[in-house]
Amino acid sequence: MGELRLMKGNEVIAEAAIRCGCDGYFGYPITPQSEVMETLMDREPWNETGMVVLQAESEIASIHMVHGAAGSGKKVMTSSSSPGISLMAEGISYLAGAELPCLIVNVQRGGPGLGTIQPSQADYWQSTKGGGHGDYRLIVLAPSSVQEMNDFVELGFKLAFKYRNPAMILTDGVIGQMMEKVVLADYIPRLTDEEINEKYGSWVTNGRKHNRQRNIITSLEMDSVRMENNNLRLQEKYARMEEEDVLFEEIQCEDAEYLLVAFGSSSRICQKAVDQAREKGIKVGLLRPISLFPFPKKPIAVLAKQVKGMLVVEMNAGQMIEDVQLAAGCSIPVKHFGRMGGIIPSPGEVVEALEQKLIGG
């Protein structure tokens, strides 16, 4: 077993990055996630593992630095919060178009605009449906504990390299600022240049080698037929993600008559709500999508045949509910309960909403 620590979610992101053999972090300060870069700068991983940490001049520069380093086959990442992710949208689209692997952490805050620094889940659409221009998808993982903040760094990189696609950890100030016990992973050494050439030599731009053709990384293709083929190849890749890498958790669903659907911090609140509702005699379960893209459509479709109704609980005006409704079909009511503006719903409010919107109605 690895080392046990009590840590904040944001600090764990930094620690996990160092330990998983990350080659570089490029970022720009923004609340509520500045502890990620602060922890990295304090840890000085360049002395320990050789990991590069650079405070860029903007989120725009950060994400394009990630592009450059990812294009040379390096395991690199950035982190930000909602307004910063909007600035990165350009670069994220380019990364997806050029099929480069990287990890992006979004510790969400309330919006739109400058909004609030308090927690929110209002970037669900931005993360799962685009955000930048063009037909592309990110692999989106939603941790609900500090332990998962740790685990999803390596998992995010693994999936990013499996598909040559950017992966995102979508979290918020609740998980980012919370301290919990965490078992840290053991150190994985960074790849050497030889290992990178051996694994990724067919696409990396780290200097043309004698034994390979030169590589070009671009998302540009002026020929429409070839560009459509590029799009089709991306779509095939996204379909493969939906086949192979859907992640979710079911809590007390076996005998459930009602279902809560929630991700990230909301799912923690809903776990408590499930307990409180069951004390009142309401048989309710919780489905927690862990991968928001690929979305767990199948388990929701299966549970739609079992339960009398679903309540989607999100810290937004109703975003994931559209995916739940599509998966559940029209046979049962699918309602939404959300708070916005940085207000975190309490378990009691969730039970009340369940009673009012589904059971009473």
Add this chain to the structure above:
Amino acid sequence: MTEEIIIAGFGGQGVLSMGKILAYSGVMADQEVAWFPSYGPEMRGGTANVTVILSESRISSPVLNEYDTAIILNQQSMDKFEAMVKPGGVLIYDPNGIIHPPKRTDINIYKIEGTLIAAELGNVKTFNMVVLGAYLKAKPVVKMESVEKGLQKSLPTRHHYLIPMNLEAVQKGFESLELVQAV
């Protein structure tokens, strides 16, 4: 057993670090713990609060609408959190700066003269440790030796010389808790 605590007061009173030491003490006693602070501009002089949960089993929500224990260190926090103590639960407060003492009749209420005691100890910064000691008298959720280990773990090594002084404050608080109302 699960103990859900809110600690609330002014920024600068050591609310967050008191919660942190309690959380570390829980870790040392092999419990599951969660520490969830209010964050942002409140950190600088306004109200600050932290939820600490200690449990034998997996912790669900770090956001709560009712608490087993509320530790209340200013009037604003009293106004906000008195109503959120579970019936039969515990409310501990420092009367310093409290204009409207708690009125609930269905909860256990204790007083701790933390501000005065810390001043008597000669270091007002030990205030939060006095309050922690008082809490541990009312709710012995962790042993004193776990608190010592928690302090060692949460304080940087260069501050370890402060541990004996802090433990003294914890002990003083432990001895000074006053029962106001029992149910």
Add this chain to the structure above:
Amino acid sequence: MELKDIINPNNLVYEKPKLLTENTMHYCPGCSHGVIHRLLAEVIEDMGIQDKTIGVSPVGCAVFAYNYIEIDWQEAAHGRAPAVATGIVRTNPDKVVFTYQGDGDLASIGTAEIMHACNRGENMVVIFVNNGIYGMTGGQMAPTTLLGQITATTPNGRDAGRNGYPLRITELIAQLPGTSYVTRQSVHTPATIRKCKKAITKAFQAAIDKKGTSFVEIVSTCNMNWKMTPVKANEWMVENMFPFYVPGDLKDSSKNDPESYTPLKN
């Protein structure tokens, strides 16, 4: 004498650099990009660094630069080439990285990225092709368009009140302590082409020696969008651009203190 007697290695006086690909260039006849590409290919070949050089191409006419030189390339978003290059060189410090950028890319949309990369002194080379106009999008005003110059978005000439002033970004760059070699060149005569090649060589050597950022501005023509013949465009450049964009070295830290630079006076 037959053709095969003429085409004979002994008679060879000039050849295509090995690093230039067989791809037909998309540049307009008379454009400076072709000459600059050739110089880059020659320098990289002469220095023997083709196996460790990565180019970053811009958005603009040179977006396809990667089609013409036989090295690894990344294509950056508009203006972001210095950030992309930073990412490469920071995680691959033993590699040689250069950006190739036009005036719209570098001095307008990418101003923040170029200033900060240069200010951090990233060990890389910047090739800045300044022709005072947006070529790829069809001849709109650039940050470097001269006052009075006619473009698609300044049909009556650039007016300071409406459009602001032309930007001498190289003068700003030269003041940044992160830069080691900052120079302004051109490629309109055989002599200036030879001089420019020396400057590019020096810039690459400085990056290899980890002296910080080297910045080579090449004042260029866009005869197509300037609506002139190539010869006339060269003359117009000498008469109108050189008085404002004065050729010469602005900073050479191998001679001077890295923080000192020489303002070029007409």
